[in-house]
Amino acid sequence: MPPVSERENRMKNKIWGTVLVISLAVIVVSGVRIFMLSKEYREGINVYKGLEQYATVEESKEMPAKEVPQEVETQEDGTVVETVKSQIPVTMHLNYASLKMINEDFKGWLLYEPLALSYPIVRGDDNDFYAYHTFEKEKNNSGAIFMDFLNKPDYTDYNTIIYGHNMRNGTMFGSLKKLLSDTGIVEENPYFYIFTEDQAYMYEIFAVYITRADSATYDLVDTPEAQEEYLSYIDKTATWKSDKKVTGDDKVVTLSTCHGLHSNNRTVVHGVLIAQEDR
DSSP states (O other), X not given: OOOOOHHHHHHHHHHHHHHHHHHHHHHHHHHHHHHHHHHHHHHHHHHHHHHGGGEEEEEOOOOOGGGOOEEEEEOTTSXXXXXXXXXXXXXXXXXXXXXXXXXXXXXXXXXXXXXXEEEEEEOOSSSSGGGSBOTTOOBOTTOOEEEOTTSOTTSOSSEEEEEOOBOTTSOBTTTTTHHHHOTHHHHHOOEEEEEOSSEEEEEEEEEEEEEETTSGGGOOOXXXXXXXXXXXXXXXXXXXXXXXXXXXXXXXXXXXEESSTTOSEEEEEEEEEEEEEEO
């Protein structure tokens, strides 16, 4: 083998030097990006911790809805009427006026205690703004928990979709994926709540699964036929499903988050309305 010339050595050193510079640049850029993301995550956490003062929870009773006692009343014609007492075992003291002053897009507060989900819900003019802005409308990759802008703000649509980021630190909707790997969480406590200015809604989780961002999950169905097709789709897609009977007459809330970084997959949790009360 002929000896390596000085020129070839210089060329090799130059190439390795270029590779080293590029590698260092990539490391620096990646480090800066990680630092900035971590900084935004901390800022996002602080924003929502600050909002907790406006929403405090009181556990009034531990009682599944199906075991709530009935008030029996006999009318003049002899008809016996059963009136359900309070079915919602959680009371939230919500300073709606203050939250509305901070953000006029505020539409309610979401609570699911087993996953420590406790966040205000907003509804924007599109589905882009709150993906990258906090409740206080500050630009931040943590975003906010937001309702699909095509949904009615009073949760009266058949399928109301609520989005949140799958944060690596487990905040926002980052904990929803736990329901995929540990179904015991939802089997033990399937109830989540939404509180508005004058209403309290109680939902029972009936399906959990992974789907694509362009799947039928995100159809805002508005006809009986479409609703039946929607429920059939859930039956075929769900990796976990309860024995709860859901029909086209019910109201469903869908919690949705990205399943992974740069992924078109979505983690989905469906809840059906089982109780609604005036606040």
